[in-house]
Amino acid sequence: MRLRAIKVCFAAAIVMVxxxxxxxxxxxxxxxxxxxxxxxxxxxxxxxxxxxxDVAGTDVRSIRAYMNAHGAKDPNDGGVFDAMTRWxxxxxxxxxxxxxxxxxxxxxxxxxxxxxxxxxxxxxxxxVRNAWNRYMSALITHEAGHLRHAYEHMDxxxxxxxxxxxxxxxxxxxxxxxxxxxxxxxxxxETRHGETQGAIFP
Numbered sequence: 565m566r567l568r569a570i571k572v573c574f575a576a577a578i579v580m581v582x583x584x585x586x587x588x589x590x591x592x593x594x595x596x597x598x599x600x601x602x603x604x605x606x607x608x609x610x611x612x613x614x615x616x617x618d619v620a621g622t623d624v625r626s627i628r629a630y631m632n633a634h635g636a637k638d639p640n641d642g643g644v645f646d647a648m649t650r651w652x653x654x655x656x657x658x659x660x661x662x663x664x665x666x667x668x669x670x671x672x673x674x675x676x677x678x679x680x681x682x683x684x685x686x687x688x689x690x691x692v693r694n695a696w697n698r699y700m701s702a703l704i705t706h707e708a709g710h711l712r713h714a715y716e717h718m719d720x721x722x723x724x725x726x727x728x729x730x731x732x733x734x735x736x737x738x739x740x741x742x743x744x745x746x747x748x749x750x751x752x753x754e755t756r757h758g759e760t761q762g763a764i765f766p
Contacts (some may be wrong), residue, residue: 702762
């Protein structure tokens with residue numbers, strides 16, 4: 565019986581999505597927080613890490629000013645946003661006796677979501693608290709839209725890689741991820757980064 569030498573090759577593509585208008589206009593380890601008071605569809609996605617950047621302020625004006633000054637920073641262009649999402653699709657296939665088996669490719673999904681979190685929600689008036697909770701609910705809904713599309717369509721990456729062979733597998737995988745990312749671009753354009761879904765504060 566001939567022994568088969570098996571190893572695994574893997575690669576990944578990461579897409580980052582900034583959410584919420586940049587500071588020139590209106591402006592994601594899980595801890596109990598103001599964000600936890602609204603339903604969270606982000607928990608439906610596997611391997612998704614939720615993080616928070618703390619937001620100070622006790623009224624609408626001071627909360628918005630703080631988020632504009634200290635929001636999530638996009639490492640690509642330095643812009644400041646209310647929230648940021650990164651999703652990642654990784655792929656791997658076995659290499660048997662020196663021959664890669666892209667027909668046996670497996671893909672996996674993970675994501676990191678950064679959301680704003682009020683540090684003094686108990687000091688807010690009921691009106692401001694309700695406005696914040698509506699905003700967070702809409703913001704989370706918008707983020708979930710980004711993740712849902714990538715997660716539900718990640719098999720398209722596998723379908724592209726399977727017939728590619730070793731030399732082209734990573735290139736076609738990256739191209740498939742780029743096509744998925746085009747949805748994010750169009751989704752943000754159509755929703756104005758979540759504004760049409762209610763992700764505006766105040």
